[in-house]
Amino acid sequence: MKKRFFSLLLAASLLGGLTGCAGNQGETTAAQGTDSTQTVTEAAKENQSAETAKAGAEPCTLTFLSWYPQEKFQPILDAFEKEYPEVKVEFQYAAPVADYLEKMQVLTSTGEIPDVFYIAAENKSEMIKNGYCADITGTEAVSRLVEVNKNTYEENGKVYGFAPTTWVGGYFYNKDLFQKLGLEAPATWDEFLTVCEALKADGTRPIIERGEWFWDSFLGPFMNDYLAGDLNYHQEVIEGTKTFADGWGPYIEKWYQDLILPGYIDEDLVSVSSQEFFSEFATGNAAMLAGHAGHLKEVQKLDPEFEIGFFPMPGTGTDIKVVYGAVDCAMAISSETKYQEQAELFLNFIARDDIVQLYQDMNGYVIGMNGVESDVDPILKDVAGLYSDGKINVYIPQGNWDTYGTGLQQQLIAGSQQLLLKEIDCNTFIQEMQDKLKELKDE
Known part of the structure; x- marks a missing residue:
């Protein structure tokens, strides 16, 4: 198999480094930023004018x-x-x-x-x-x-x-509710769990997720504690030099023990639709929503006055090196x-x-185009700025699985739902991911 560097999507960086789902394994390419001080070159302007002036298209x-x-x-x-x-x-x-x-x-x-x-x-x-x-x-x-x-x-x-464009995401939270309960946006995984416990004790659903996407709540520790130090991990899994157990294994177990067993993410999430996903958060029934700018827009449509905060999915430490997101x-x-x-x-x-x-x-x-300023929602301004300045990477697993993405994504959804419903254990979840990869490679 041709070696491909499918591990992470690196934002702008003058120091070089990771270039997302492109480039040969081991290659590093400096990604250009989207600094708002940049201006479109005269050549680009001329090209745009020429394109606009093109007449008589068939x-x-x-x-x-x-x-x-x-x-x-x-x-x-x-x-x-x-x-x-x-x-x-x-x-x-x-x-x-x-x-x-x-x-x-x-x-x-x-x-x-x-x-x-x-x-x-x-x-x-x-x-x-x-x-x-x-x-x-x-x-x-x-x-x-x-x-x-x-x-x-x-x-x-x-x-x-x-x-x-590129999306960056994490957790949106109900600022009024957090203030009422004396909570602050968590900076570490332990602080995140403390927030979840306080919300549950208050009778509020801590986290709202969609039925096919709630697995993303395991990503914070995995991204920042493991993946940031092993950028080639997914490619190594595809090539067979590492397994899902090597990287995902401990973090799926941590997710199960820390979020699923205490009920911070509940079994009803399996059937949550997109509309319920937005309305549960906008109406205050759920305190946190895992998502990105597109989801934020939908919530704001339901309640334009809703006071919303944001924090990236945390790891066990305070350093955020990788956030939930993708080109x-x-x-x-x-x-x-x-x-x-x-x-x-x-x-x-x-x-x-x-x-x-x-x-x-x-x-x-x-916006990921030279010379064009991004007008992002102020709620996301800080994390978007970190991305544009090349200080953080973005990650979703399905962008790193080569031609096996669709099949592995389907297995991820099915397995995570079974895990949430306690129909399988963590070892079975991981083994079924590995078995699905083998099945897809053998086809």
């Missing part, structure tokens, strides 16, 4: 399967239609994550892949290595990305996805499209300064 209708719903994407669609009325966009939507991945699997199996679509951490390697994505390395859109956003969707020196899903062009030029035009349009700001307004994430 009329066509691009099919587009979006990760984001139409009401969020509509300002971008309207702007594109106004400037390029000859290129229509037929918008389709499938909700992330599971529904979107299932939709893409159906489309690839039937040969009906849209002209433009999204690839994500869970399926990027499969989509790229199976030849579904066109090489967009030479596009203006890709040329404007900072290195980490560019490299995340790179394979063998070619870029196959345009991801202009966002990327727009890709079908390798079979008849409208390559128009599809590239669409991506280049989104990469313009004014339009990428609309894109960032849509999801609230950190």
Whole structure:
């Protein structure tokens, strides 16, 4: 197997280091930052002007399967239609994550892949290595990305996805409730457990998570205590030099003992929908919500006056080296499209300064493009600044599993639900992850 460096997504750093899901194992590449003091170069401005001035694109209708719903994407669609009325966009939507991945699997199996679509951490390697994505390395859109956003969707020196934003996450908390109970945002795992106990004693659900994602509450100690010192861990698991037991094992056990057994995360989480996820937090029934800027926006829609705080998922110490997050899903062009030029035009349009700001307004994430300032929610300003300054890394496991991402993600969801329901023990959970990897590699 070709050695790939799939372990972490490193933010801007002048000292070099990790470059996320790209680059050969052992390679380090300096990632460029998104410093708000940067300005777009004159060359970039000229390129943007030339792109804007391009007239007479061949009329066509691009099919587009979006990760984001139409009401969020509509300002971008309207702007594109106004400037390029000859290129229509037929918008389709499938909700992330599971529904979107299932939709893409159906489309690839039937040969009906849209002209433009999204690839994500869970399926990027499969989509790229199976030849579904066109090489967009030479596009203006890709040329404007900072290195980490560019490299995340790179394979063998070619870029196959345009991801202009990065999300950073952790725990959002109810500031009024914390103040009422005399609690402060925890800086360590032990402090986090103390907060959970106080909330439970108050009769408040400590943490709200979704049924497919509550496993992320084990990540704080794993990321900061183990992964920060072994950046190649997941690649070593894929290659067989390490196992899930070596890295995940002790932290899954810690998660089970510290959060599941005391009931700080409860069995009812297995069935929590996205809507309940937001409403439980917004109405005060749950004190903390694990999520990112997109989730924050949804909560604020329900209660614009809600006082919300934020803290990263903590490790056992006070140093935060890695936070829950990832370079966002990327727009890709079908390798079979008849409208390559128009599809590239669409991506280049989104990469313009004014339009990428609309894109960032849509999801609230950190912009990963040279010379473009990120207007993130003040609640996330500190952690976003640490990322942009290259002081922290971001991590989600499913972005590190090569072509086995979808299968391992499904096993992670199923196993964590069984563990929460106490149908299996931690050793079985870990062994089933290892067995699933072997099964996928043997296919």
